[in-house]
Amino acid sequence: MRDFNFHRPASVAEAVGLLRKHSGGKFLAGGQSLLPVLKLDMADPSDLISLSGIAELRGIRVEGNTLIIGAGMRHAEVAQSPEVQRTIPGLARLADHIGDAQVRNRGTLGGSLAHADPAADYPAAIVALNGTVQTDRRTIAADDFFTGLFETALRPDEVITAVRFPVPTRCAYAKFGSHASKYALVGVMVAKTADGVRVAVTGAGPYAFRAAALETALGQSFSVAAIEALGENLGVRADDLNNTAEASGAYRKHLIAVLAKRAVAACL
Numbered sequence: 001m002r003d004f005n006f007h008r009p010a011s012v013a014e015a016v017g018l019l020r021k022h023s024g025g026k027f028l029a030g031g032q033s034l035l036p037v038l039k040l041d042m043a044d045p046s047d048l049i050s051l052s053g054i055a056e057l058r059g060i061r062v063e064g065n066t067l068i069i070g071a072g073m074r075h076a077e078v079a080q081s082p083e084v085q086r087t088i089p090g091l092a093r094l095a096d097h098i099g100d101a102q103v104r105n106r107g108t109l110g111g112s113l114a115h116a117d118p119a120a121d122y123p124a125a126i127v128a129l130n131g132t133v134q135t136d137r138r139t140i141a142a143d144d145f146f147t148g149l150f151e152t153a154l155r156p157d158e159v160i161t162a163v164r165f166p167v168p169t170r171c172a173y174a175k176f177g178s179h180a181s182k183y184a185l186v187g188v189m190v191a192k193t194a195d196g197v198r199v200a201v202t203g204a205g206p207y208a209f210r211a212a213a214l215e216t217a218l219g220q221s222f223s224v225a226a227i228e229a230l231g232e233n234l235g236v237r238a239d240d241l242n243n244t245a246e247a248s249g250a251y252r253k254h255l256i257a258v259l260a261k262r263a264v265a266a267c268l
């Protein structure tokens, strides 16, 4: 790990100003993804601008039919929040199964989304729930947020301030996690809303994606049988999925069906 200057701004505006002044800098939230990157010497920021003292990034509230979670909320806080448990219990359970207790007590929602790890859990939730990323200057729909492997629509000096999740009728997340890290080899979030069914898959591609064939089948019949009836016709090709030492593309395709069925069963 190389030397860097450390800043602890008190506001989002100050943080953005610092990054513009130090263009080789990076925002630091819980450090659960950025610090491993620095330790591996895969990044060499001149300045680290901590977001952890910024009150604007904190808080969880419900406005009408929308759950709003501050970007600085840690995974454990999301998991234990009465508002999250009451409105979107499937999201609380997802947060409760991220990494281990240490990761959950440091890592944040905003950090997870900005890092855009292909095996992270929150991307499946924001895509399936049709959420919106609120930044210091605009809102970005979940469908437009992830743009590639570890890539998002965020500009380098843009701060995620909060995420808005429309409350679904029902939703559940099922994942098959790596034994070592708990990152998703595959994770599937199924959300049923008044407007239809959305299904998002993480871990299987460069970023979380929607599974259109599953959405159509579940829109017609929200049942485990509807997924079984699809057989191999899940609308994804094994050759297009991540193929690693831990899991082949064919195995990940199998997991998508298995986990989608588990998620639907958990909703019923």
Ligand SMILES: Cc1cc2nc3c(=O)[nH]c(=O)nc-3n(C[C@H](O)[C@H](O)[C@H](O)COP(=O)(O)OP(=O)(O)OC[C@H]3O[C@@H](n4cnc5c(N)ncnc54)[C@H](O)[C@@H]3O)c2cc1C
Pocket (backbone or CB within 6 Å): 026, 027, 028, 029, 030, 031, 032, 033, 034, 035, 036, 051, 071, 072, 097, 098, 099, 100, 103, 106, 107, 108, 109, 110, 111, 112, 113, 114, 115, 117, 119, 120, 121, 122, 154, 158, 159, 160, 161, 177, 181, 182, 183, 184
């Ligand atoms: C051992 C281990 C196991 C893990 N297992 C899982 C798992 O099972 N599932 C899972 O989903 N994740 C897992 N993680 C990752 C974890 O969830 C991280 O907390 C998360 O990916 C990053 O959040 P952070 O707050 O730590 O961000 P940081 O590491 O501080 O930052 C990550 C990136 O996001 C940027 N950033 C941070 N906050 C903002 C913001 N508000 N606006 C704009 N940019 C921002 C930073 O500049 C940096 O580029 C694991 C991590 C470890 C170390």
